[in-house]
Amino acid sequence: MTIPALALPKTADGTSVEMPLLGFGTWQLRGNTAYQAVRFALEAGYRHLDTATVYGNEAEVGSALRDSGVPRDQVFITTKLPPERAGKARATIDASRRALGVDTIDLWLIHWPPSRGHSVPLWRELLEVREAGLIRAAGVSNYDIRAIDELTSATGERPAVNQIRFGPELWDARLVEAHRERGVVVEGYSPFKTTNLNDPVLTRIAAGHGVDPARVVLRWHLQHEIVVIPKSKTPERISRNADIDGFVLTEEEMAAIDRLGGR
Ligand SMILES: NC(=O)c1ccc[n+]([C@@H]2O[C@H](COP(=O)([O-])OP(=O)(O)OC[C@H]3O[C@@H](n4cnc5c(N)ncnc54)[C@H](OP(=O)(O)O)[C@@H]3O)[C@@H](O)[C@H]2O)c1
Secondary structure: OOOOEEEEOOOOOOOOEEEEOEOEEOOOOOHHHHHHHHHHHHHHOOOEEEOOHHHOOHHHHHHHHHHHOOOHHHOEEEEEEOHHHOOOHHHHHHHHHHHHOOOOEEEEEEOOOOOOOOHHHHHHHHHHHHHOOOEEEEEEEOOOHHHHHHHHHHHOOOOOEEEEEOOHHHOOHHHHHHHHHOOOEEEEEOOOOOOOOOOHHHHHHHHHHOOOHHHHHHHHHHHOOOEEOOEOOOHHHHHHHHOOOOOOOOHHHHHHHHHHHOO
8 A cells, every 4th residue: 555644844854754644543442452452553554553552552563563574664553642641751651662662752642732831841851751752743633733833832842743633523624724823733633433434425425436335534644734644443444445546536625525524
């Protein structure tokens, strides 16, 4: 498969980081199921893995990556810092690096906004870890625009990415534009859980391209340049979800899917 990548804002050493638009989500995958699913995803061609400290599967994701034989530098790895770990960012990233068995994490996110007044100090901790070269890019998850602006105005450093719940029914052109104006990449999570895959708009478009509605949803993200990270533990779905470069949605189809969001 040929999945395009987006360039993230520069890193501490000035190099650019390329983030594949399609990644593999691993929430709720544990133990051997996580290991097998990630092995299968890497075989199917995914080169971007999404995990988090709270998922409790970093060790399995790391072993699957090592055993896959895919070179480390060909896979983009995201993990996330629980905001309760404020003051312990360095220890947390070291635990993630150890569990994953890698020297550097490509993208580290604050998993959700900390309580009032704690966001900027935590963001500074992430920036220090980035300056130390332990992560290549720093970002946030579940932030609104106001909370992003608070970080940027306090530190002069914007988050590279905001990972948010997203899908056709949550389409909000103004929200996407607000991120773009600020140079923050939008990464969507739960593309299927937020979507009625039996919606007639999706089934009609899917039938026209000879694919299933799930792939239409993923392709819609790609064409909007929104990073998407579907999860599955089912081998056929894992590979089918990655098979999204063989068709292109027309402008009319994109607009019809946007309208599912009604915004
Ligand atoms: N930052 C955050 O706060 C946050 C929150 C939630 C998720 N995430 C990340 O985003 C990833 C994706 O979100 P998610 O896991 O919540 O949900 P999702 O990817 O929208 O949906 C996963 C569900 O869809 C099913 N599925 C997968 N492929 C399918 C297909 N082709 N057709 C029909 N059903 C299909 C899966 O079933 P099977 O597994 O049984 O195949 C599973 O039940 C997570 O794994 C995680 O990495 C981040």
